[in-house]
Every structure is written in structure tokens, then in C-alpha cells.
Amino acid sequence: MKTTALFVLFMVFSISLFAENGHDLWLRSKSTGKINVICKKTSPTLTIAIQELQKGWQGKDNATITLTLKSDKALKKDGFKFNKDEIQAGTESGILYGVYELLRRQQTGEPVEEKIYNPSYEIRTLNHWDNPDGSIERGYAGKSIFWRNGDNSMTVTDKDKDLWQEYARANASVGLNGAVLNNVNASPLMLSKEYLERVKAIAEVLRPYGIKTFLSVKFSSPSQIGKLKTSDPLDPEVIKWWNDKVKEIYSIIPDFGGFLVKASSEGQPGPQDYERSHADGANMMADAFKPFGGIVMWRAFVYSPNDKDRARQAYTEFMPLDGKFRDNVIIQVKNGPVDFQPREPFSPLFGAMKKTSLMPEFQITQEYLGQAIHMVFLGPMWEECLKSDTYQEGPGSTVGRSTDGSIYPQKHTAIAGVSNIGLDTNWCGHQMAQANWYAFGRLAWNNTLTSEKIADEWIKLTFGPVKPGQTGSLGFSNDWTEHFLVPVKKMILESREAAVNYMMPLGFHHIFSANNHYGPGPWYAPKGVRADWTPPYYHKADTLGVGFDRTHAGTDAVSQYHEPLASQFNDLKTCPEIYLLWFHHLPWDYKVSSGRTLWDEICYSYEKGLNQVRDFQKTWDKVEPYVDKERFENIRSKLKNQCRNAQVWKDACTLYFQQFSRRPIPYDIERPVYELNDLISSEVKRR
């Protein structure tokens, strides 16, 4: 008897913990019952919706669901409504999103509330920084799924199509509806006939999942591939070239989304090469799109080497252009004023440009957050940004509300995330990094969701037991919830703050080594490298103190924020401590709120971050019985690496800054285990 029970228990475990390589993402769940679907229309999208219901149904056996295409004034494009046993939407993609929402609710055990679900943004897009040769700028999960090098680089294989379909499905399942297929540092090649044919093939696979394709373009394309003498946006031949190109694209891809443009930025060509403004450049392209309904996403990521404060420049360049852009131009603004740092205050452009559509750009790929080695859940970072109050139209004018059409009547609303996926089997390099793809999609759909809610869903879908009968609302046993969900969720939710602590606490930013943006390099300042590409420009440490003075007495970047923020950031008494060294240059013995000196607090923060990672390791080891071996080991070995690197960060930064502070590392924290010189020389070798 006893042996049989043990055997049954063994079977249950071996079934629910079968090896998983992570390729199925958060879409692992299988149907446990039969479902009848009534749908009067047929189409590729509706067929997918029906099949998804059949594949994933976890509700009452033999239930009937009706899919109804019917508009309703309260339904936005892509929105849907749950009525009793019915999903109603005005568009086919709305039906598909309704299906995914219903299935997610079944799988995570959430009630299916009968109400309307509308997306926060009209365009919810991934930006792929993929190059035509298949490499990916700041990609850490293998090569591009879209492009490759070699003789057959343009041949579309069945394998390509299968992968693109899986990609499309994953995106649609979280509500994403756009994909920019190539790097913003764009190759003009992308607009050639050959490449457009491949874009067409990709678009065909993505289309039934409601996903539109977009391309990044190089501003100098008319002169580079069009053989024109200039790419001046006001030149009639240039205007004609772009008009013809856009027309050609629509003849190949009739539902093409539009262009993403990085111009007059980091050495990329742009309108400023011809003494024209960003508005001249963007509007010229926007006019070409007008007849087709396409849009131009124009990036505001600009900074010149000569300015004394990089953080001020996007605002300085773009504010005078407010109101000068066509209504099918959206200015794409990174969350912070510098560059996807572990922590930045929000970009002051949000809410400030009142007559121009603005869209947030987040970075899913962890360029500055440990790449595919560190576990850093970015939900809390994006939530922090979206919920930041700009005060532009009084309290409550959050970044989210000032970009999603709630406050300003934008013709188009959009949000972009720089993708973290590649050809790696698990898509993202790190199993946990899948959570960031998921979180971006969920926030793009609903920018008021909490990270806690998103983490909860993702963990249940990604690690929940999958044995038939064990999923769904009844599927999460108390044991699993207590010993897996709760600790893993806590760990994930803490991970971003931990990264800030062991990398750049208290408002430090951009103190990375060289251009790889992985490890610490507060010392990095070789001769000949642009000052604003070296950390001393940002930390400004000397024997008197540390930090960037952006107050009225300094570069006055604080004035770009609406009151009461300008005063709050300017005044040491009210500046949030998380932004202390972002806005202030302070003496080492300045007293922070804990009562410690600034120097001691810096050391304690690094120590805290490192200890947090050590705790993550302990948490993860304890959940071993609840995870399949492959994914367990992947995460365990990554955490080990993360811990070693957190130690490097702590030692490098405390020892480096100690040269200026000339104070002891507080005696009750662990002593450094590395020598500063060794860290510097090993970093120099890696450059």
C-alpha cells in the first residue's frame, strides 16, 4: 500500500516536473477539457482564436463560448468585453486578445469579470535592434530571429516561419501589436527590394496575430541607396524619393505600420546635417505616410558632446518644436533623460510637450542591468516611471496618463520596448528575463498594472504545475503557493532594487566600464574618448565630494521639471534620496536620512545589494523540488554568476571612491575581497 502511494507521488512529480527548456515561455498550459466555440465569421485571426481556446481551455468541460464581432462605443480598437459565455470585440484582434485574457484568467485562477477591457496604448510595439547580418546590438540571447548572414540569408524556410509564428503568438498573448524589425542604427539595406521581400514574408506570419511590422530607416538613405546628391528633407527630389519608397513598401506590405527613426543622434545622419530641424525631417516622412495611414516614430535620444549636461539635451532640443510635428508623428522618448540606467528620474519631456504625441521607450534587453546574466525584473522600474507624477496638468498627471491619451488628445498613442529576444532556445538567454518581455506587454496593454500582479501571473504561468487537472484556479496547492510562489515572487520583485544597490545606489548613474555597459568602471576615462561617454563625467568624485550638481546652482536641469518637482529636486531637504547624486554634488560627510554619512551610506548600499543577491541564491536553492531540472540549473548558475559580479561591483565602487573619500569602509561590513588594481586591469583587458 505504502509503496503504491509513493509510486503515485513519484509519478505526479515526474509528470509535472518534466524537463523544460523554457521555449514555451508563459504559454505552457494545455487544455483540460472540451470547449464548443460559436463564431459566425471565419478568418485567419478568428481561426487562431478558436484554436487557442481549444488548446488552452481550463474551464467547465463541454462549455460553449461565443465569439461576437460587434462594435460598441465603449470599445477601443483591440478592446473586448466579456459577457456571460461570450467574448465581444469590434475587431478580430480584439477577439484574439479576449481569448488570451480569458485563458490567462483560467490558468492563474483569477475571476473572469464581465466588463470592458481596453488597451492603454493604440500601438504596443517591440523594437528589435537587429542588424541585417543577424547580430543584435545589445542583444544577449543569440542572433536575430529575422535576419542572418550567408548565401541563403534571404530564403524564407519553414523553420523561420515556425519561429516567427511562435514569436507572434507570444506577443499577441500579452497584447503586443507591433514589431520594428531592425536596429535603430539602421542599415539603408533594409529599404532595398530584397529586404522588403523578406519583411513581406515576416509580415504575413505576424498579421493574423494582429501584429504590424515597422522598419527603422537611415535618414541618409536617399543619398546612400537612392543615388541622390543629398538627403536634405526639404529637397524636392528627396521628398519624392521617400514618397516613392513608402508607396513601394505599401505595394508589398499593405498594412505596413511605419518608420522608426534615430536621426542626428550618436553620429547618425539626420536633418541637422542640412541645418534643418527634427520637425522638418519627421514631417517630410510623415507626409509620405499620410495617404496610407502609417506613422513615424521619431526618437528624442539626442545629446551632443559639447553640452555640460547630457540629461538636459533632449528637452532643450525638442521643446521649441512642440506643436510643429504632423499628427502622424510620435516622439519616442526613453524613460529617463540619460540612457536606460538602473535608475533615473523620468524624462522631463513627458507631459511637457503638450501639442505633440509622445511615446515612452523602455529597454527590455538589460544593457545596463546585468544583460542575460543578472536576474533583474524590470516591472518595478517601468511601473515607477509610468506612475511618476509630472504635475504638468496638476497632481495625477503621471507619465502613463500623459502619454496614453487620458490628458492630451493625441491622434496616436504608443509605447515601445527594446526587445531582449534572440535565437536562444529560451528566447531571452536567462529564464527569468522572459518575465521582462511578459511585463512589457502587460504594461503596454494596461499601464496601471502593478508589478506585483504581473509577477504573480508570470510565475504561475511559467512555473505553475502543468499536469492536467493541476492547473487552473484549483491548481495551485497551498504547498506550492507557500513554498514556491511567495518566495519567488518576493525575490523577483526585489531584484531591481538589489541591482540598483550593488550597481548604482543613491542616484549614481553611468559608472560602467567602457562601452560594454556590463561591469563597473567608475575610473574609465581614456584619452580621446568623449567626456560624456566616461563615468567621471557623471559621478564627479573628488576629495570634497561626489555627485552631479543639476540644481539651479549647477546645470539647472531641475528647472526642466514642472513645479513642485523643480523645487523638490533642487532642495536637499526634499530631494528623494534615490535621486540624491543625480541632482546634487555633496560632501562625503553629508548626513543622509539614516543618520549615516553619505560615504558610509554608499558602502552600506553596495553591501546590501550584494547580500540581497546572496539571499536570492538561498531562496532559489530552496525551491528546487518545485522546478524542473533544466530551468532550475539555468537560474541557479546565473545567480552564482550574478553574485560574483555583485561582489565585483561592490568592491570596485567602494575601493575606487574611497580614494576620494579617504575614509574607512565601515568596519561592520564585509571587507573587499578584490584589489582595485586587479579589477581595473582585468576590465582594461576586456575592453
Ligand code: GCW
Ligand atoms: O543605450 C545606447 C546604446 C546604443 C543604442 C543607443 C540608442 C542602438 O548603448 O547601443 O544604439 O542607446 O538607443 O540609440
